[in-house]
Amino acid sequence: xxxxxxxxxxxxxxxxxxxxxxxxxxxxxxxxxxxxxxxxxxxxxxxxxxxxxxxxxxxxxxxxxxxxxxxxxxxxxxxxxxxxxxxxxxxxxxxxxxxxxxxxxxxxxxxxxxxxxxxxxxxxxxxxxxxxxxxxxxxxxxxxxxxxxxxxxxxxxxxxxxxxxxxxxxxxxxxxxxxxxxxxxxxxxxxxxxxxxxxxxxxxxxxxxxxxxxxxxxxxxxxxxxxxxxxxxxxxxxxxxxxxxxxxxxxxxxxxxxxxxxxxxxxxxxxxxxxxxxxxxxxxxxxxxxxxxxxxxxxxxxxx
Amino acid sequence: xxxxxxxxxxxxxxxxxxxxxxxxxxxxxxxxxxxxxxxxxxxxxxxxxxxxxxxxxxxxxxxxxxxxxxxxxxxxxxxxxxxxxxxxxxxxxxxxxxxxxxxxxxxxxxxxxxxxxxxxxxxxxxxxxxxxxxxxxxxxxxxxxxxxxxxxxxxxxxxxxxxxxxxxxxxxxxxxxxxxxxxxxxxxxxxxxxxxxxxxxxxxxxxxxxxxxxxxxxxxxxxxxxxxxxxxxxxxxxxxxxxxxxxxxxxxxxxxxxxxxx
Numbered sequence: 001x002x003x004x005x006x007x008x009x010x011x012x013x014x015x016x017x018x019x020x021x022x023x024x025x026x027x028x029x030x031x032x033x034x035x036x037x038x039x040x041x042x043x044x045x046x047x048x049x050x051x052x053x054x055x056x057x058x059x060x061x062x063x064x065x066x067x068x069x070x071x072x073x074x075x076x077x078x079x080x081x082x083x084x085x086x087x088x089x090x091x092x093x094x095x096x097x098x099x100x101x102x103x104x105x106x107x108x109x110x111x112x113x114x115x116x117x118x119x120x121x122x123x124x125x126x127x128x129x130x131x132x133x134x135x136x137x138x139x140x141x142x143x144x145x146x147x148x149x150x151x152x153x154x155x156x157x158x159x160x161x162x163x164x165x166x167x168x169x170x171x172x173x174x175x176x177x178x179x180x181x182x183x184x185x186x187x188x189x190x191x192x193x194x195x196x197x198x199x200x201x202x203x204x205x206x207x208x209x210x211x212x213x214x215x216x217x218x219x220x221x222x223x224x225x226x227x228x229x230x231x232x233x234x235x236x237x238x239x240x241x242x243x244x245x246x247x248x249x250x251x252x253x254x255x256x257x258x259x260x261x262x263x264x265x266x267x268x269x270x271x272x273x274x275x276x277x278x279x280x281x282x283x284x285x286x287x288x289x290x291x292x293x294x295x296x297x298x299x300x301x302x303x304x
Numbered sequence: 305x306x307x308x309x310x311x312x313x314x315x316x317x318x319x320x321x322x323x324x325x326x327x328x329x330x331x332x333x334x335x336x337x338x339x340x341x342x343x344x345x346x347x348x349x350x351x352x353x354x355x356x357x358x359x360x361x362x363x364x365x366x367x368x369x370x371x372x373x374x375x376x377x378x379x380x381x382x383x384x385x386x387x388x389x390x391x392x393x394x395x396x397x398x399x400x401x402x403x404x405x406x407x408x409x410x411x412x413x414x415x416x417x418x419x420x421x422x423x424x425x426x427x428x429x430x431x432x433x434x435x436x437x438x439x440x441x442x443x444x445x446x447x448x449x450x451x452x453x454x455x456x457x458x459x460x461x462x463x464x465x466x467x468x469x470x471x472x473x474x475x476x477x478x479x480x481x482x483x484x485x486x487x488x489x490x491x492x493x494x495x496x497x498x499x500x501x502x503x504x505x506x507x508x509x510x511x512x513x514x515x516x517x518x519x520x521x522x523x524x525x526x527x528x529x530x531x532x533x534x535x536x537x538x539x540x541x542x543x544x545x546x547x548x549x550x551x552x553x554x555x556x557x558x559x560x561x562x563x564x565x566x
Binding site for chain 1: 342353362385388389390391392393394395396402404415416418420463464467
């Protein structure tokens with residue numbers, strides 16, 4: 001009976017304040033969409049890290065004809081220098097840090113280059129001797145790049161040691177920046193949402209002060225009096241959170257896994273089911289914020 | 305002493321209520337006992353402390369000094385989450401009825417039972433009974449705006465007593481009603497009192513007080529200046545300066561009251 005009564009009260013409250021309730025729904029929707037987008041960006045970063053960090057290599061480029069580096073003063077790398085480097089890679093001191101390595105000759109480098117830029121006219125202007133031969137090293141732990149770099153960059157015949165991870169780091173830091181910006185926007189929107197919920201609950205309490213006054217007089221418990229108001233805010237916020245979750249799912253499903261994954265075949269995008277992990281967090285966040293802000297408002301504006 | 309505690313439904317012990325520092329207290333060291341089943345009129349000018357007296361019983365306000373006992377319990381010791389329980393034992397009626405305009409008569413009375421979680425079958429059984437007690441049988445489906453003032457006040461009384469409280473507080477229940485309608489309302493309150501409910505009624509209505517001949521407690525500036533059984537609105541023992549001023553303020557009313565005495 002009391003449950004039915006409370007539900008009825010919630011219904012009438014939502015109807016009476018419909019425009020305010022809709023604005024609460026929309027503001028929580030937008031703010032939680034930004035929160036969720038930030039979460040998705042972080043998931044995407046982790047996904048790409050996991051995928052790429054296994055594949056990225058440290059490349060030790062050998063000197064070729066056109067090299068200008070200090071170590072290449074004596075011209076292109078000789079066969080001895082190359083063998084010397086190979087034996088260093090096989091020595092226990094270095095071996096503990098690496099999984100394996102391959103040698104990429106100038107001919108192989110030219111072949112890969114042609115494959116990669118098959119549609120570009122640049123291929124015609126590049127010849128085999130312009131490309132450097134290299135050792136491609138798979139690290140056990142990519143963080144230990146510094147050790148390889150220090151060991152090999154001063155060796156004769158080595159032009160440069162490059163870490164492919166650095167390129168990725170730049171992309172990731174850009175994505176991190178974007179997710180921080182999204183969180184910033186979300187924080188402002190959440191602040192708006194809290195203020196709006198507060199105002200809505202206040203209006204609702206005011207428009208029903210007659211009922212609550214009578215409820216108080218006949219000895220209704222605090223819960224029965226306050227719960228309808230709190231649930232009103234919570235319901236509006238949860239609807240907003242559900243809309244945000246649906247929007248994020250649609251984004252992941254049709255944009256990330258649709259258009260974008262066709263354009264960037266090599267990039268591992270997060271799947272739309274992974275987005276569903278974010279949904280409960282958003283709903284809990286929306287419900288929690290609304291519940292707390294309604295409760296605090298009622299403590300000030302609804303005497304019990 | 306213990307017998308007195310049991311008999312007393314409402315007991316004030318040196319109760320003082322100060323709303324604002326430095327202002328005159330609304331109640332000034334009031335000591336009073338109202339027994340179970342008693343019918344008491346609370347009279348006095350506006351601002352004499354009648355409403356404060358009622359508010360303290362309901363624990364709407366806290367006494368600044370002294371203790372208020374309701375049904376033997378010191379209300380100061382009732383924790384805030386148990387205040388609703390205290391209020392379930394007290395019905396309240398106001399001058400302005402305070403009905404819910406969008407609910408019909410039945411729903412207005414049922415509301416008081418719904419919010420404390422009574423089952424639907426009990427509500428359907430009890431509400432018509434109570435409406436009959438207040439003389440509103442057959443008007444369950446009427447909306448408040450379709451009722452006369454007297455009928456609206458009867459709905460309010462029905463709502464106040466539907467949960468069978470031991471105490472009924474009425475704050476000028478006839479203040480908006482004409483004399484004949486008022487007498488009808490008094491009949492209802494009297495019937496409720498006959499059934500064992502302790503009634504405390506704050507009023508300005510001298511006709512009613514004189515007609516009913518019940519206990520009268522008169523307040524002035526927060527102090528009890530008269531407490532008489534089976535009394536009249538104004539004291540039969542003239543208090544020289546005081547009653548003179550009252551006569552000057554509303555001479556006609558006073559004459560009529562005295563006419564009723566004779």
